[in-house]
Amino acid sequence: MHHSIEIEGLSFSYPDGQEALRDVSLAIQPGEKVALVGPNGAGKSTLLLNLNGILAGNGSITVCGLRVEKETLGRVRAMVGMVFQSPDDQLFSPRVFDDVAYGPLYQGLPLETVHERVSESLAAVSMSDYAQRVSHHLSMGEKKRIAIATVLSMNPEVLVLDEPTAGLDPRARRSLINLLDELPLTMIVSTHDMPLVKDLFARMVILDRGSVVADGATNELMDDIHLLEAHGLERPY
Amino acid sequence: MDPYQAGYSPVHHTDARVKVVFSVAFILTTALIPIGSWPMFVLLYAILFSLIILADVGVGRVLQRSILAVPFVLAALPLVFTTSGEQILILDLGLWRVTATSEGVEKFLSIGLKSWISIQAATLLIFTTQFPDILAALRALRVPRLLVAIFGLMWRYLFVLADEAIKLRRARAARSGDSGIRGMNKGGSVSWRAKIAGGMAGSLFIRSLDRSERIYVAMLSRGYDGEVRSIPLSRLKPSQWTILIFGLGILGIIMLISALFWG
């Protein structure tokens, strides 16, 4: 059985020479939900952008048995649903419907399927009534949910989220956590929200200065206060 | 900032393609009716005013917007005095002596009215039609896809960037204190103020640039390949065709009558 995500010896440097990832290896099982934590500048976002080939470093990445390279980009991007931190960047269409339909439309699906996918994904995030709404009138919590719907509509195998709870009020945060808990997908989530990690993720990966410094069960790593402090993290209460 | 007024009126429910075409045709008719053809002005405005009432978006709001064109009317004011014709008023302004003519007044009023009516027609369109629907209508009317896509992105991020501009302005206001020292020029020189505004414009530009880069990545992640694709609109329903043809027919009749009587 193949892993959902398999990263081997991944290194990445930005064109200005700044080294962002150093020999990162990681394997994630299908259906597993993994938290990626670490201080700002640790390389979390860079790692996520490598997963669907927006950035390409040295080393190999395999997603659902498919190697990420130039020829497979289209299929990889459909399999890896990427939800960015700011929903204002993710929701670039004037209307919710067009945004959710964007992925399926570029996959070249027939129109009926596109319509089906839109209503399914909006239903999955409990936003069915919002199809005809205009994005800029939505609240932050609503925007985050729609942002998730825009990738669900591509029927991804893996959901990748960057800081999903940033900027949410407590109630919207709670309801988003419940949503993430319910979604039956492989999930890799980069976050600073340690209580979220504790609540939702059995496995946790700590990244610092471009390297994986710890990878293991969340409840065990959370008890290692020295490890957390050494990498600028805090234990939730 | 979004002028759209949600509602359930027949005007709201009319297809955006019909509304766009009718609005432009209406403004064209307004531009074509001859100067001084008052009955035609009355008729056109009565039609528009009925539609405004029918749309139930608040007559006051529409009128408030129509004031926008007022400063420009100044440009046409000299016509009152420069058009030759029957003199109705002679003004002595010291060195100058100007004469107003009834033809001049007629011309001036006609231009002002045309402008005032047209702006209300455009206002009614945007008050009753969501902008994404107008974009789809433009696409259906064969405006190039790339241009419509740019309009769409611009509209989407207008609100986001306008928010940022307002925040910058607020930050400037928060730091624009009065030193209280007498003779100290409060607010600095004009060129200094302009430079500050320019700096804010520059930082807005950088923010736009960075944001466009992030949007590009988000688009790529969902399969964007450089081509502009969108869901095609369904065909115009027969009822909508009827409305369109009826509306254009009335405008045609008005043009015909005005050409016959004032041609």
Added chain:
Amino acid sequence: MLLSVEALHIPDGFLSVLISAILWIVSIIVVVYSLRRVGQNLDERQLPLLGVLAAGIFAGQMLNFAVVGGTSGHLMGAALATILAGPWAAILIMTSVVSIQALIFQDGGLLVLGANIFNMGIIGVTVSYMAYRTGISLTGNSKRGILAAGFSAAWLSVFIVSLSVGIQLALSGTSPAYLAIPAMAGVHALIGVGEGLITIGALSFLLSTRPGLVQPEEGQSVSGMVVWLAGLLIALVLVILSPLASTRPDGLEWVAIEFGFMDKARDSLFQIIPGYELSGISAGPAATIAAGILGVVLILLASAVVMYSRRQRQISGK
């Protein structure tokens, strides 16, 4: 104080239909050509870039600053867009800005949108490009050179666009040439200074934070030369034409009469239709009263429909 706002967005009603149509055609040709160039020229990131930059220029126009008692200067943005994005992209950016202003905010008319795109998009951009390139090559690539070139591009673009607006108004017969052109030019020679100062502010900010954005490309392409020449030509023609038109109005009036003649020609088309004899009848107050009665009936009808549907909604709401 003459005018508190810049008067470059022409509303509907102020241009003759013929001039609106001609300028629509010119604008469509140039915009379609620019779309093709930008589309084939560059990678896919152009689309989000153009859309967001247009939104940025629009937001930048909200950053007005006080000039003298009650008057405020603010940005047209053509020069800034041209300097930072290049002429073809800038034409599309300004086209989007002007179109959205007309469609959503009624700042400028719809029928005259072609003219407004022509003025602020095409003339504004080509003249800016011409002035900026010329300035850069005269002063070298120094920081001061860039700022001076930016100022002259911004000032000249506003000034030339205002001449163009003045001439279009005069040609349409909505404002006499000897008043419209000097008034527009006078006011905008001042407003242009504000535009220039803001542009300098923006450029110096960018030069100190991200100098890479402002460095002009090396050498000049053929299409760059074409834009430069177009800008020079437009600027020259308008600068020479304007004083001629306003001091010796005969020439311009002759053109205006020609246009008027064409309007008459249109009318005579109608006169071929039977019923021509009607046109002599004076449509006196009786016709206006009749139209008024018809109008009142229409309005009452619309009000009745609204009342009825409001009540229906109330009933169904309960």
